[in-house]
Amino acid sequence: MKIAVLALTAAGRSLARRISGQYPGQVDLYFKEGYSRSGREHTFESLPRLVENLFAAYEGLVFIMAAGIVVRVISPFIRHKAMDPAVVALDEGGNFSISLLSGHLGGANDLAREIAALIGAVPVITTATDVQGRPAMELVARKLGLAVEPFQNLKFINGVLVNGGKLGIFTDMPKPLLRERCAELFADGIEILPLAEYPTQRTYFNAAVVMTDGVLPFPASPPSLFLRPPTLHVGVGCRRGTSAGAILEAVEQACALSGRAPSSVKTLATAWLKSEEEGLLRAGEMLKVPVKTFPREALSGAIARFGLPVSKYVEEQIGVGAVCEPAALLAAGQGKLILGKQRYAGITVAIATDGCSWWA
Template identity: 45%
Template sequence: MKVAIISVTYKGALLAEHLAKSLDFKVDIFAKSGRSANDAGQTYDSLSHLIQDVFTEYDGFVFIMATGIVVRVIAPYIQDKRFDPAVVVMDDGGQHAISLLSGHIGRANELTITVSKAVNAVPVITTATDVAGLPAADVLAVKLDLVIEPFEQLKAINAAIVNGDQVTFFMDRSLANYTHFYLPAVEMGVRLVDMDDLGAAENYDSAVVITDKELYMTKPHLYLRPATLAIGIGCRRGTSSTEILTAIENCCRKIGRSPKSIAVLGTTQVKHDEVGLLAAAQQLAVPLKFFTNDELQQCISEQKFTTSSFVEEQIGVGSVCEPAALLAGQANSLLLSRTVHPKITIAIAEVKSRWWE
C-alpha cells in the first residue's frame, strides 16, 4: 500500500514524521510550506493543487487536519468506491483517526486501525457492518481478491446483513485450491455453506456466493468471483477489442463460467503489437502474456493439438489459442477446446498457477 500523509500545521508535520516511521509500507510526507518538521518529506503551497496532482497516485491518504477541510478538498475527485483511495483523517494532536472514504474496498478502515495503533489514537469507524461486528461482502472480496458481481447489488446485500436478514455465504468447493478462499473467510468469522446446498437451503433471504460459475438464482444474491480462467486467443490482424471481448464472453458462458473470473489472456509473441488484443486486456484489467513459437510448439507436441497449415504459414506455428491457454494457466487440460468466431479463435483453461505475479 502506497500512502501519502499530508499536514497543514507544524504540530501535524511532527505527527506525520512520527507516524511515517511507525508504518511498514511506503509512505510519502507532504507538509505546508513553512510548517514542515525537520525538513522531512515534501512541501506544498496550495492543498487543493496538491490533491489535484496526487489524488490518483496513492492507494491511501492520511490527512492531519480538520475533517471539513478534507471533505472540501477531495470532493471534486471522488468517483466510485471501487476505485477511490482510502482516506483517513487525524487531528494534529493524534487523539482520533477517522475512516472517511472507501472504508472497505479501499481499506480505509484497515488503514485507520493501523495508524491508530502507531500513535495510540482512538479509531473512528462508522461503516454499519463494522459497527455491528458483522461480516461484509466487500470486506471478504478485498481479503480474498475477489471481483464483486453485480457491483450494484453490494449495497442491498450489506444493508440486509446489517438489518438482520438471513444472508447466507456459499462456497463453491469445486474451485481449484478452494482452501485458499475458505480458510481466510473462516478466520474472518464468515460461516460458509457448501454451494451444493444452494438449492436445498431455502431458509435464507439473500445469498453471497463465491464461485466462477454462472448460476440461476431467484433470491437476491451477490457473486464474489475468483480469478480462475486463462483465455488463449488467436486472431487476425486488425481485429477490434469489441470483437475479441464479445468472443471471450460468449466462450465463457458456453462453459457456464463468468467473464469476471478471467485471470489472464495468452497469445503468440507475433501479436505483441495487436491493438485490439492490448485494448481487450486493458478493459478486462488482466495481464496479456505472449509466448514464443517454440513454447507454443512444445505444448502442441505434448498435447497433440490439431494444427492449421494456414496458421502455420502466417505465424510460424500451427495453433495458438489452445497452447496459449494452457501455458497462460500453467494447466494440463482445457475447459474449452478451440472455438472459432469470425476472425478469432478462443480456448479456455483453468488457472493452476498465477506464475506471472
C-alpha cells in the same frame, strides 16, 4: 499500501514525519509551501489542486487537518467505492485517526487502525458491519481473492447482515478451510451450504452469496452476490490492429459458451508476436488481468504434448500451427481445456482452467 500524508500546519508536519518514520509502506509527505525538506517531502500551494493530482495516484491519502476540510476537498473527485483511495483524517494532536472514505474496499478502516497504533491515537471506524462485528462481503472477497458481481448487490447483502436477516453462503470450499480463512462467516444469521444446493435452498434466505466461476441458470431471487474466483486462462489469436472492444466481446461470448463468468478470467494468453498488440494489451487492462505471451517453441511443444489440431495457413504465416489453444493451456500450467478454439471476426479464443480447485 502506498500513501500520501498531507499537512497544513507545523504541528501537522511534525506528526506526518512521525508517521513516515514508522509506517512500513511507501510514504510521501506534502506540506503547505515552505515546510518541506527534501527526499519524499513536497510542498504545495493549493490543497484542492494537490488533491486532484493525488487522488488517483495513491492507494491511501492521510490528511492531518479538520475532517470538514477533508470532506470538502475530496468531494469533487469521489467516483466509486471500488475505485476511490482510502482516505483517513487525523487531528494535528494525533488523538483520533478517522476512516472517512473507502473503509472496506479501499482499506481505510485498516489504514486508520494501523496509523492509530503507530502514533497512539484512537481509531474511529463508523461502517456498520465493523461497529456490529459483522463480516463485510467485500472484505471476505478480498481475503479470498474473489471478484464481486454484481457490485450493486453488495450494499443489500451487507444490509441483511447488519439488520439481523438470514444469509446463505453457497460454496464448494471445504468448511474447515473456509473457517480457517474467514472465521467471521461462521456467525449467527449465516449458514454455509454446498454450491449444488443454491437452486433449491436459496429462497429460505433473505439474501445469498455464491462462490463460483459458473454462470448459474437460475433467477437471482432472493438477491444474490456472486464471488468469482480467478480460474480462467483465455487464449487469444487476433489480426493486427484488432480493437480491445472486439477482443472483449469475443472473450465474453466464449465465456458464455463455456458457462463461465468473464469476471473469473485470470489471464489472457497469446503468441510472442502479439507482445505489443495494442488492442490485446488494452483488453487485459480493462479486464485487470495480465497478458502472457509464449514463444514459438513453447506453443509447438504444447501442440505436440496435448495433441492439438493445427492450421497449415497459420503455420505458414508464423511458424506454428495454433495459438489460442496452446497459449491457454500454457497459461493454465497443469490445467485443462474447457472450450476449444472458437472463431469470431478476425479473432480466435480458447479457454483453459487451472488444474486444481480455486481455493487450493
